Amino acid sequence: MYMQREILSLKGKRAIVLILVSMLVLSVFGCGGGKKMVDEDETPDWYVNPPQSEDHLYGVYSATSQKMQLAFDKAKAGARNDIAQQMEVKIQSLEKQFQEEVGSGEDAELNTFYNQTMKAIASQTLNGSRVKEQEVDKEGKIYRAYVLMELPLNDFRSKLVDKVKNNKNLYERFRASQAFDEMEKDVKEYEEFKQGQSQ
Numbered sequence: 001m002y003m004q005r006e007i008l009s010l011k012g013k014r015a016i017v018l019i020l021v022s023m024l025v026l027s028v029f030g031c032g033g034g035k036k037m038v039d040e041d042e043t044p045d046w047y048v049n050p051p052q053s054e055d056h057l058y059g060v061y062s063a064t065s066q067k068m069q070l071a072f073d074k075a076k077a078g079a080r081n082d083i084a085q086q087m088e089v090k091i092q093s094l095e096k097q098f099q100e101e102v103g104s105g106e107d108a109e110l111n112t113f114y115n116q117t118m119k120a121i122a123s124q125t126l127n128g129s130r131v132k133e134q135e136v137d138k139e140g141k142i143y144r145a146y147v148l149m150e151l152p153l154n155d156f157r158s159k160l161v162d163k164v165k166n167n168k169n170l171y172e173r174f175r176a177s178q179a180f181d182e183m184e185k186d187v188k189e190y191e192e193f194k195q196g197q198s199q
Contacts, residue, residue, distance in 0.1 A: 046133050047146045055186075057090075057151045058132070059083035064144045068136060071145035079149035080129055087122050087151070094118070094179060101177035113170060117163055125156040154190040157183050 050058045061078030065071040095118065102110070133148040161184055164174050174180040 042137060044133065044135050044146050044148075046148050047135075050148060051150075055153055055190075057083045057086045057153060059086070059129070059149045059151075060147065061149075062144060062146050064139070064142050066141060066143070068143040068145070071136065071143040072134065072147065075134075075145040075147035076131065076149065079147045080126065083129055083149055083151050084126055087126065087156075090153075091118050091122055097179040098174065098177060101179060102173050109167075109169065110173075113164075113167075118160065121156060121159045121163065125153075125159065126151065128152065128155050154187065158187045158190070161187050 047060050047062065050060050052058075059079035059082030061075045061082060063071050063074035063078055065074060098110075129149045129151040131147060132150040133146075135146045137144045137146075161180075164170050164180065
């Protein structure tokens with residue numbers, strides 16, 4: 001009889017432990033730990049499929065915080081970083097195009113232009129990035145901010161063309177390149193477009 005009570009007591013303890021563990025697992029995993037899980041349906045389409053354009057760079061980022069403004073600030077910083085990385089790739093591509101068409105070799109003036117001037121212009125241009133879209137979701141006590149930033153490339157192109165034109169030696173060399181010619185045409189079209197909008 002004593003043995004039966006001990007077995008029942010042991011089975012009872014196991015059952016209680018099993019029930020407690022099951023409740024714990026359900027409360028943690030079944031309810032998402034008190035946080036609302038974001039469905040793909042709730043994620044903005046512009047975040048999943050950012051726009052593509054020849055005249056703009058777009059950066060997207062999502063960030064969380066217990067404070068809504070901090071979530072937006074973090075998301076904006078991340079989206080700007082995304083744009084900066086894309087800008088770096090564009091600059092490297094442009095440098096390669098210019099080097100293939102104009103050459104560089106040991107030319108100190110061209111190397112300075114590639115390494116300092118283009119990057120400085122890109123850095124100034126990044127200040128022109130702006131929020132195109134933003135959205136916030138609440139996940140329990142946490143805010144999730146989604147941000148889409150855009151950066152018009154016309155400002156970068158215009159500053160680059162001006163910088164080259166201000167240096168007669170560089171301008172003579174770059175003027176013959178197809179990449180510079182296309183950039184100059186884009187800038188001219190953009191300036192004409194701006195003039196047409198202001199009238």
